[in-house]
Amino acid sequence: MTAPPGEELARLAALHGVATSYQPSADRTVTASAAAVTRVLAALGVDASAPQAVRAALAAREAELRERLLPPTVVCWSGSPPEALAALPAGSRLHVETEQGESREDETREGVGELPLGVHRLTVTAPDGRTGRAHLVVAPARLPTPAGRSYGLLVQLYSLLSRRSWGMGDLGDLGELAGWAGRTLGAGFVQVNPLHAAVPGSPTDPSPYRPSSRRFPDPVHLRVEDVPEYAYVPDDALRAALLERAGRLREAVLDEGELIDRDAVWQLKRKALELVAHVPLGPGRRAAYCDFLAEQGRALEDHATWCALAEVHGPQWRQWPSALRDPRSAETARARGELMDRVDFHSRLAWLTDEQLTAAQRAAREAGMPVGIVHDLAVGVHPEGADAWAQQEYFAAGMSVGAPPDAFNARGQDWGLPPWRADRLADSGYAPFRRLLRALFRYAGALRIDHVMGLFRLWWVPQGELPTEGAYVRYDAEAMLAVLVLEAARAGATVIGEDLGTVEPGVREALRERGVLGTSVLWFERDWEGDGRPLSPDRWRADCLATATTHDLPSTAARLTGEHVELRDRLGLLTRPLEEERTAAANDTAEWLAELSRLGLLAGAGGGGDASSEEAEVQAVHRFLVRSPARMIGVWLPDGVGDRRPQNLPGTWDQYPNWRLPIADAEGRPVALEQLAASPRLHALMDVLREPGEPVGDGGGEPPGDTVHRPFGGVRGAPSGDAREGA
Template identity: 80%
Template sequence: SPYRPSSRRFPDPVHLRVEDVPEFARAEDRARLDALLERAARLREGVLEKGALIDRDAVWEAKRAALELVLEVPLDPARRAAYDAFLAREGQALEDHATWCALAEVHGPAWRRWPRGLRDPRSEETARARHALRDRVDLHRRLAWLTDTQLTAAQRTAREAGMPVGIVHDLAVGVHPDGADAWAQQEFFAAGMSVGAPPDAFNARGQDWGLPPWRPDRLAASGYAPYRMLLRALFGYAGALRIDHVMGLFRLWWVPEGRSPTEGTYVRYDAEAMLAVLVLEASRAGAVVIGEDLGTVEPGVRERLRARGVLGTSVLWFERDWEGDGRPLPPQSWRADCLATATTHDLPPTAARLTGEHVELRDRLGLSTRPLAEERAEAAADTAEWRDVLSGLGLTDGEGGEEADIRAVHRFLLRTPARMVGVWLPDGVGDRRPQNLPGTSDEYPNWRLPVADVDGRPVTLEELTASPRVRALLEVLREEAAGS
């Protein structure tokens, strides 16, 4: 998933638009390419059927086959020079990444089960295998280059279109334990440990995310080299970077392998050093940094982030006067240095929150720790209280109903002093399904749900841009922003 990737430094080439690769037009086997395009069209059609899920493996199988044909085309001199420059810039890190990809094709993706000699990226066995698989290694180097090129072009296009920030990219907390980064950077990861979260109001059982943590001692000894190079790569095509669980720059909840998240403990990092590297790389790139500081946040963290220009994240439903009467915070009392949103990828869409469907879902999946009636009553009271606030501020447009409530929520966000306001795309069409449900793996189709309308019917990009409901919500943003 995007929050448990094989690599954080090299983006997944499944996102490549094959037709935009310059060599695509010169590929010789047009019949084979046409057949693959037809297969891709069938996959899209299947997703658009109600209830269908995104099959990322099938998408990658079709794209990989097409890319293999496209990459048979020789690069012209200018493209070859650009590729060679990319190889020189990325160096050993790219070589390791491409080697893992080639070895995974032969031995499977779980490198801990590979032949013993191949588990070490610096062994003689790995060097021999890299040479034997040199064509596949080069293919994966080319894919990394193409992905970097298309992401850079996307950011450039956004800026040229008048977007002052452009594209906001995301930095996950960690990587998959069997992935490329964990293999190539073994000396920096703590063996037998996983990152998670202690029990909190959102998840009383705690969380185990299955991500190996970086060792703070090894990071410091290296001068934070892997962290610095990771940030430098991401800022190369980002106008802003959102850091998931930004508290991890200060401390992380380590869970021993095979133990419950409740048996974990906090391990501290040198926050001054981590922040210094982050601020330096962001400043060099002229980029904004947004930290997701939700959940258990130790005292002083938000203040230290703010002092360095790192924005926080404020979600409407959590913004209450917790030190006073517990009532919803009025918009003028919100912090300015934040991204203000109604939800996130880990939380229910606004429509689900308003209807209470998120409570029913958590109960069906066994994630609730209290009787369903109690959870329903608490959620209903919370929603009613916020509705009263929105109505009292005159933010509803008199129409009533779900769409009007969602527009009112965003009017509220725009009344706060927050420097940025985020809109969750599914809120624009009334999707009620969370994209990711923490605490689940096979129980819920995390990261495989296409954006769908209020009836659960997946919608295309073209339908989204033409949606009257989306346009009505964006008009609220334009009106409020113009008047503020």
């Protein structure tokens, strides 16, 4: 049994935002070990290795907090004076340098509340001569509620192949899907998986939730033929050979049933793009590229440098020559100069991908979509990737994000993602977070925040330890939310928080207060504080994206037929005997079908009145979503053609082809984008969302109680040590 923290260690931990206990359920509290707390504090630069060190660190922290006038970052919700200023000594003088370049002397606390939106510099001088400085984030009180209701499609972009793509779905396919869905189906949005840059490897990790960089997109998604310079590649025979190879990759997936081979696709596209890079840019294109380089600045230079160095030394930067592990070293600068052609190549790829992402959003809006493309922000980055190299000062060394043990995963989870240091973020005015959001909002009509609870706290697991030997570290959620709301408001975008799984009290309320939508998945919307039965649609919350399933869950058809249980049994993933699992799954489905029948949603489904057919039941599930007051309703695109296979099966790695499957029909035959657009089954399902009738009620919110639990745990198809809570 590991020893719990002593009183002084617990006080020191609390002053640095480190929790010494957690609640896996509302009626149970677990104490973190002293060893875990000590290692987490060490990652924050606090020595707690011995009793005398604890006492010294505690005294230093208490003195620091006692003497400081301001926290590193102060939040001001527009129109309201910042609470952090209320405790200033009487007679303190305030000076503000605004983001817009204005200088305001002798500002009042009330005047601060009327400042323009932005991140300003605040200086306070107390009567005794003490001075305090802080970043002042002025954000709108809340994001506007999306006008009306919208419905749309959810898809993993790589899985959406057209007869023009090069072996996996690309940004040209995304633009085509958005244009068709907006004009033909009346859809309001298309939500995609994270399109962040991946860490190259042999093979490349196909998971979009463990990227090299969250700020820059992956050029593997480029539609090569849509790059203007591609038409001017002088070697027609070589271009023809590339297209022939691309056709073979595409046909292997769509016609021969092979898995998507991301590495083969990238190898081919890279060859084509290197030819493109030798085509001179025209004056207008050159000017646009230079503007992009200037706007992105050092962040792009660092990213492109990492990409160039990874080509020479491999993608694991901690194994590079020691001087190159520091992005600011003289040796790194020298290597950048020597590799300037490759640095420019990777910079141009980032520009081209940004252009096509922007074009996809433009196509969506031109098709009448009020939202357009909903992009996905992964919760973290790969420890060996470009962001972890370029922003080392902001990541906690020797730590990994995960989840503590709970009722759904007794061993806890380690996701293999280094966490941001809350103290360094606050000291910088959340500069890395601001830059990240601003980059994504360039081409997003809305942004889904994966594991949005991470804005409030994250479970840190010391390297080499089991996930049980971790501790929660708290972030300044108000500051994180203020930055999120500020950047979303500037972009005119909606924000959706993925708040599934175990959610601590107050999180959903705080998100709702600031206009951040939640996520509700039908199968988990039950009265968990009552009889556990399906939650009637009138009791669903309005401020959410409501769906029947996600990329980490069985398709609706698989759940209705019980095929998801058979799949998990074949892979040895069941924790109970097969018959018990079958019975439990059948009972769960039967309860939902009974609720659908009670509400009259099965009658006449599919146009033929056969309420017992699978297609009718899938339609009834979505009729139920329409009955809820949810502001956004998402349809998992594979549900439109009866696909049985999940895109990702939590708890597996090489046992299942996670992130490598094309959309397929009920028989497992791949379905190209052109076939999807002509699918009677998909059209009939989307017609359900256009049926007349109003949603029931205005949203019942969350059931009362302490910690809200939903049986939605598991891993994102990663090996042991890369699991995801509520993923």
